[in-house]
Amino acid sequence: xxxxxxxxxxxxxxxxxxxxxxxxxxxxxxxxxxxxxxxxxxxxxxxxxxxxxxxxxxxxxxxxxxxxxxxxxx
Numbered sequence: 001x002x003x004x005x006x007x008x009x010x011x012x013x014x015x016x017x018x019x020x021x022x023x024x025x026x027x028x029x030x031x032x033x034x035x036x037x038x039x040x041x042x043x044x045x046x047x048x049x050x051x052x053x054x055x056x057x058x059x060x061x062x063x064x065x066x067x068x069x070x071x072x073x074x
Contacts, residue, residue: 031046
């Protein structure tokens with residue numbers, strides 16, 4: 001599969017053939033990471049966010065435990 005690098009405003013763009021999108025398991029509106037190395041441009045699909053890791057710094061359980069039953073008493 002071949003395509004061309006075209007001017008797109010002040011940037012460059014390429015059209016990715018549908019076969020390549022299907023083979024790579026990309027989908028429209030997927031976020032991708034662009035890695036440029038030694039004459040290559042590699043597109044990597046961004047992984048789903050692990051929300052547990054994102055919120056970990058905000059959740060502190062030092063000496064504190066939530067007890068649902070106790071919270072709902074009387």
